Amino acid sequence: MRIFHTPAEMQQAALTLRRVGRRIGFVPTMGFLHEGHRSLIRLAHQHSNVVVVSLFVNPTQFGPTEDLDRYPRDLAHDEKLCRLEKTGILFCPKAEDIYQPRHSVYVTEESLSRGLCGASRPGHFRGVATVVAKLFNMVQPHVAVFGEKDAQQLRVIRRMVRDLNFPVEIVSGPTVREPDGLAMSSRNANLSPEERRQALCLRRALDRAETLAAGGERSTETLRNAMLEVIRHSPLARVDYVDLVDEETLEPVSRIEKPVLAALAVFVGPTRLIDNTVLKPAEPA
Numbered sequence: 001m002r003i004f005h006t007p008a009e010m011q012q013a014a015l016t017l018r019r020v021g022r023r024i025g026f027v028p029t030m031g032f033l034h035e036g037h038r039s040l041i042r043l044a045h046q047h048s049n050v051v052v053v054s055l056f057v058n059p060t061q062f063g064p065t066e067d068l069d070r071y072p073r074d075l076a077h078d079e080k081l082c083r084l085e086k087t088g089i090l091f092c093p094k095a096e097d098i099y100q101p102r103h104s105v106y107v108t109e110e111s112l113s114r115g116l117c118g119a120s121r122p123g124h125f126r127g128v129a130t131v132v133a134k135l136f137n138m139v140q141p142h143v144a145v146f147g148e149k150d151a152q153q154l155r156v157i158r159r160m161v162r163d164l165n166f167p168v169e170i171v172s173g174p175t176v177r178e179p180d181g182l183a184m185s186s187r188n189a190n191l192s193p194e195e196r197r198q199a200l201c202l203r204r205a206l207d208r209a210e211t212l213a214a215g216g217e218r219s220t221e222t223l224r225n226a227m228l229e230v231i232r233h234s235p236l237a238r239v240d241y242v243d244l245v246d247e248e249t250l251e252p253v254s255r256i257e258k259p260v261l262a263a264l265a266v267f268v269g270p271t272r273l274i275d276n277t278v279l280k281p282a283e284p285a
């Protein structure tokens, strides 16, 4: 495994790999890798013959009061895990190499990023789209892999690739969960034991919506209220949003007529967690 720290080294290696006919698979991450990231690296191997993993906690996607400084980091662990997964190149740039002084060009997506996390984290998707566009230029991937756990991010990236004609195929991987159902997240490391227990309310709320929808409930207001009711039982949980939106457009919908994304963000103590599921209209009995 080769390790690069600068965009120039990374880009040069990528251009050389392309010249000799290698197919580059790319998994962008913020590090503190877990089984969810590992599953994406494995998926990248299925679609390429050299995998690049980036570790970069991107400052431009964090708001001024958010957890940039508290974001967990462990480079030695990440390096070990990438070796285990037969990563070809590990790219871990420094923020000052990614953002030059007086950086002034950004990528903004103006539709899908309005609601959900975009509404509660202004500027977040501008930071995400900008860094992913920059990383694509550095890594020159044929295919890039993203997790369905970040459902809105996945859609924003697909739209960016379509609308800006990036020659990159986007592949998505399902959410990997702890045995009790909590979606794996680097931020789970910041939970106290009691917060960790109560963090299960996200998955429980999604389970409740899935059960009701499978039983024929189509009103998104009823489903949303049922989800909120589940979360109310966890006193350390504070809802940021619980929304049911069209799976493609991310516009709010009142009834499940086509696939609906049920997405939520909940603070458990100081830690903000997200999760989602897609609800389909129940087959008539």
Ligand code: AMP
Pocket: 028, 029, 030, 031, 035, 036, 037, 039, 040, 145, 146, 147, 148, 149, 150, 173, 174, 175, 176, 177, 183, 184, 185, 186
């Ligand atoms: P992050 O390091 O949290 O920025 O995530 C890097 C990539 O891993 C993103 O594409 C995420 O959607 C994906 N990811 C994060 N958590 C999971 C998970 N539990 N299962 C699958 N993919 C995940």
